[in-house]
Amino acid sequence: MKPQTMNLLSIALSSILVCVLSLSSSAAVVEGERNADGSLKKWHRIEVVFDGPQASESSATFRNFRLDVTFTSPSGKEYQVPGFFDADGDPANTSATSGKKWKTRFTAGEEGEWTYIARFVTGKNVAANLSGGESGPAPDGETGAFQIGPQDKTGKDFRAKGKLEYVGERYLRFADGDYFIKLGANSPEVLLEYGEFDGTPGHVNDVYAPNIGDWNQGDPTWGDDKGKGIIGLVNYLSSLGINSHYFLCMNAYGDGQEAWPWISADDIDVYDVSKLGQWEVLFTHFDRMGLMVHFQISESENTNYLEARDGQGTFSNARKILYRELIARFGHHIAITWNIGEENQAAGSGIQTPNTHSQRKAFATRIRALAPYQDHISVHNGPAGKFDDIFPQLIGFEDITGPSLQTYLTKPNRARKGSNVLSNHDEVAKWVEESKKSGHPWVVSIDEPWWGRRPDGLADTLRKEVVWGAILAGGQMEFYAGGDDVKHIDYRSYEDCWRSIGHAAKFVNENLASEIADMEPNDALAIGDENWAMAKKGLTYLLYLKNGGEAIADLSAAKDQKFSVQWFNPRTGGKMTQGTFESVQGGTEHVLLGSPPNATEQDWIVLLRNTSTLSKQ
Structure with missing residues (x-):
């Protein structure tokens, strides 16, 4: 988490442990899942619900009011969290467009008593600013306290691990100390063009019908039993081990043209609170099923759409408010990527004009200022294979924590004749190393391995060239569905x-x-053509044999050390197995590890762990 440094007025709080105590005349309510003792649960969503001025979906509501709530932890850390207008407090189910409920959402990472103070201000375009404004009516100045108890989740539920954050390393890390390697879905990018979300004009009959059967009793829905198809889809992907999904949350005048947070593509100041409430149901299920929420905030066709509509230079008020609304409503989720823009350097004109380096930096800095946690912030290149026009200028910039790479998965088609066919493994390794040299290591991800028409053997090529190519280079990836991307x-x-x-x-x-961040990519350790490796020398070695065969490793840095040898089949998954040898001795440059247990001409993973007494000390 990112502590916010602020000077606060003294707050007089009762010594009695209650969930909320407000010193103003209009007490707020703190809602969330509770333990048996009445305390709210660590890392679970908390909503502080205020009674504020009566309002409706209008430009004035979202531009001229700003709610911020500062939470103080038992240890004294402070977190400033943006709030939002939420109509009647339950618009996901009621489709309400007006009301007096204003909220903030938060997840607390310390057990014990937390306190909060609300700041509610008014003024023209005040929501586009980080400070300033005139003191408004209630809930301005409201204070309260609540108790946080232990969380009770296990397994894939992200709440069991705590907030995922950038920690100055090439992997994001959960609060419990484990690192996260993202391996997920980039397509279809039109996930949110779902016919049962309010105000979503197209696909009215498309409810992900094939996945309705994957919805389980007890899973969430909204309104009149809506949402089973898309909730079932999350269940389906999670059951296969997928741990993220990328989607466009604003594609007005883009490819799909049917997903945006407003009441229409052109009403950029009027947010659709019921639709956003329904998105929240979906993203909450992401958390529970172990999927990262990967927000793609714009695409090449609408890169400067908000600036053009707002008539404001290079960073419009409309964009600043968009960032505030998204972070206020969804920034509490456990695992998040904020992606500034898809194909962010693609050539065009008007609203399609690429962002400049200064824009990208300004956008990232605003997101960083609004987010109460150290969420991952990235930007996507495009067309495929063009990296040097965007990423070298951003390396070392502290508010961008990694590139979102669009690469080639297979040879380019005729339209791209003459383009270089890139090695996904080498490209990830390049940016991992270049960013490391800058002192600001990047979280590097192939998020769009471009391939056009579906080739024969796609799964094999994807697995070999992208999935394990990215992992063994110190990165991660998401799968792109080519021609099925925008439907x-x-x-x-x-x-x-x-x-x-x-x-x-x-x-x-x-x-x-728990250890992958200490392992360095080093292909020279896996002897043989097209073999890749990463290791913490002397302790743990991970090798990928793209074409199978006998495994040989350079263990010269592990003199007098003994290693277990285990094989993993990347084609079928399951448990690790034993090949020719159960263990080997280190100390030389060519240590024979033997052959895999079967299918010796196919790709295999080899994991070596130090089992000597010295390694256990």
């Missing part, structure tokens, strides 16, 4: 791809989550 699909038509990704996600996140 709703039956996700099962790509199940062979999801399984390849899911097998890898389960393996690395279950076996290496």
